[in-house]
Amino acid sequence: MSVISTKRDGDILVVTADNPPVNALSAQVRAGLADAMAQASTDDAVRAVVIRAAGRTFFAGADITEFGKPPMEPSLPTVIDAIEQCGKPVVAAIHGTALGGGLEVALGCHHRIAAASAKLGLPEVKLGLLPGAGGTQRLPRVVGVAEALPMIVTGAPISAAKAQQVGLVDRLVDDAALDQEAIAFARSVISDDHPVSSARTDKLAETPPGFFDAYRTANARRIKGQDAPQACIAAVEAATTLPFAEGIAKERSLFKSLVEGDQSKALRHVFFAERAAARIDNLPEGTQPLPIARVGIIGAGTMGGGIAMNFLSAGIPVMMVEREQAALDRGVGIIRKNYDATAAKGRIKPEQVDQAMGLLSTSLDYGDFADCDLVIEAVFELMDIKKDVFGKLDAICKPGAILATNTSYLDVDEIAAATSRPEWVVGLHFFSPANVMRLLEVVRGARTSPQVMATAMALARRIGKVAVVSGVCHGFIGNRILAARTREANALLMEGARPAQVDQVVLDFGFPMGPFQMGDLAGLDLGWDPEKSSSATIREVLCERGRRGQKTGKGFYDYDEKRNRTPSPEVDAIIADFAAKSGKEQRMISDQEIRERLFYPMVNEAALILEEGIAQRPSDIDIVWLNGYGWPAWTGGPTFWADQVGLDVIVAGLQTHADRLTDFRLSPLLQDKAAQGCRFNG
Template structure:
């Protein structure tokens, strides 16, 4: 037996233990250990039942990420689980923590399953561009039926042990000691004379249902909600094999489809997104022994949508938070806004009433800065105006205790200037949340010129505690995300002046995989916000940097997006569905004429290049300036904050996949055609001429 998997006989029960910290991943040693241990238990005449338990905080949580991208080693997981299921002695998987991916496939190959009440199970392979490749698509439908199996496998979302018990994935729930529960279940099986019950032999859940219709409906849903994604449709094909083919043939079909996913370019992008999200939290020049300040309480300045969303993040993490507003009325509205937002989650069934009350008990409203004297961290979330920020930070400096962290949620203003409004700039850091803050995962942690190491370390730790993807960035106009999105938005508006329509541009980018097109996004956020940033930048730009004029013309016409019911699109009352704006063509014609441009049809490829290459070129400049630590951090920011498709890997990964020589050559053409904005980034030019990639950095 291996060191990570052990076998011990306790009377008539063989106990197989997996101990491969931290998550009992299915590396080669675990696979060998499981195969050998089950074979040994099967060969022992004294053994009447087998109990599989895992040490530590979890059952087998999936594949070993250290083996990703390496040649497979035998035995593979399909061979191991087939051997387990083929055994003649009843086997029981005792699940705690999470049984995910291959972990659930191992559990499904055992003849019985019990789970601790707080456990979760799932098959998340689709999130890495794969499908369950060790029988998951064949065994799960035989346990829960085709409809639920499709939902679980295509979404990749885990389910609770309680739901798993209701569905029949697990046979019993328990509290307390794992081994005691497993042995008690095994002893009952022995006493009742129950033997092996092989999942792969079951057909009852596959009968009496129009499974073909369920498959067709799921395919249509994927086409609508996940256009262009490779693995979800293969997941459906694999599940389809569970009711159209015998088990052995279904397993063979599953492996064929798994192989197709394995070689898909999308898989490489999704794996990149998976690994780089974890890498982004590492600050390269921050000593590992940097102390972290204790944050037991927080304050938020501003009770608008953003401020309340930020406050909810702290309450969700169990941290008491005070929302400061300018009046009793505004304070009460902020608290009401938080309750209403939680209430929507209760209506959807994603939050209980008890949880709502528990979180609201952590949220309080105040109107006096003096009431922030005891908090450990404050987040300023007021209007984007430097004069307003100055008043806030001077008040915080005067009222907050020594050692309190003073942070700003500014999305573009100079954090160093903000820090200098205090006598303690070393305690100032940027915490740039994304709207809605209680939903969006991204948090840009902005490191000022004087931000101390322990404040930066604390900010990164708080991001993790708030369950955010925290990425460290430097100070510049817009930091990483908004600085790049400005280029993207500007080019999309130039495309309208040249002859495109909002629907065409949005359609091209949605087809690429973006969550929203740039014009639907502008309508959602409000055209006045983009216009204010545009006007501020217009004051500082030299003449060769021309800007589109469309936003100003639309604002003059009262078209500010969804808030006025009319923007790049029009919206019927109470609806967010974008409809064609019949007044827009005249505005576009006027803008084109003013710029001296003859409108003409534009190809979809041209539109995609103009928008994506603008992102890439600016990303290269950001890297060269040290605003982002690494190219993959930019990818993480764009995937988690700007709706960039994870199956494209992020803008910098996408550039690498195209080839930087090709990207650079096209940017040079755009520079010649469209002027100063398109001057190639020196780093991009260097890498392209050396035949290298951003990833090589």
């Protein structure tokens, strides 16, 4: 069956795309659309055209698998030009999503009609690109620069209602009526003038002086270091200063530069890596996930409440158990407050808040977990406590119930050994705040069954998480690599660097915050026991002096009432005292050395993790750090970044700094790949 078919409805030619799953604009689809437009132009019986799509969506974008390959004709710009230049009105009938090239096709049409549930957007920037088939030139002409620029620079889609409001869509209809309404609409405009997006200038004339400079200034922090947003702004600006044909040439030039650049290659790596992460190695063929109809959660604190919200928002009933009623009430109150805040921002409807809260049950009795299909503990991070909890769950939960630990570091196999059913035990490491962070490390124990793994990964998708499989080791994938960076950050302080310098290097790399900022935000007293504190580390002394982070107004930094940070002379003195006692020479340390000392050991730890089989593939490590720790996506993650730097450069740097690195052991895998001129990825 052809991916593009045509059918006459009286004097209307209905052109239908059917290229599952998302009607990507592959070469075959483009050729079919070009042929359909040629048919419409030459058939005198056709007086108007409707372009629609079968399945669950309109064209959801270009075929990303074609990027980096020799171009195949017809190009998308050529097809869109043919649509726009058709002498008969062409109507786009949009349902599902019209994204990227899909929206560019719709902009080439003379009219757009959309199902009320549809979304429209140009998300190319998320792949380090810009809309390369006229989107940066046509969208501002249709809706104005003030509406078009944020859509293009952020890549965020808008609702059909918003699209109608700004003039992108001519009419909204009920989803079920879209096809017939589109045909009727096409018939109604046969005798009208056909608006051509590329010929419009009225909206461009509304652009206020200095608009683009003001936009760059207002968004400087968010787009710092990223090529694609800057190129998007330049392309849209060209739409206001150049004739359409010259603006298109500018767009194509910018697109070519981006698609050949490292940042887009990195972001395309991320796109495919996220999909690869969902696959479980060594899963027996035919393994099916178990149904999860009810989830139990132990603990109503920050983590337990956040975990609960994931399931409640997905429509899954939750039983939450705490030891004390006050803690339970406090936790439920915070969940409600979080939902109300989200509703106040318009992200969910008030009735959705009530629906979610209506799925939450609470108890002080573990016995109420008896009918749960999955129970997740979110209790204190001590092995004895975890094992006690799992022993109790083993006695209470029904056969076939999955028992999950939210531990960040501890040995899942040791926890599983506290039960008579280790094959039903799995690690589900959520990241805080659990209702916001996308990452979920699914920790496969030595005896975790394939069906439990399949269930965990399927459930992760159901609750909107990006799941990555990890083996059992201290800290799993993410925290184990974090520990390598933290060791070196602390060592650098002892040698003469200061927290602000170390953090600035990390910020300049593209992270949202540095290691010492992150410590202050999380609280330096996490895991600190005042009764056992012995002034043995800088962190202990800070806690002993009440410098416990932002919550106390001082930690590694001093904070004002707005939580703005400034370097602390007291902390500098504490560091100098520790350095003197250790005999460490204080010296000036360059930013380049700090960068190498922080990031090269992370790459080495990633290689050790791969050697040991803790991670299934290098790209999984990238997904963990991108989604859980703020690694800048436009660098692709630790292993992709290392590939770009060169593994030989990484190894040479590690060997140069070896005498200063803490607990350092060079990965044989990394060393071998470097020697052979290989990469982690491909």
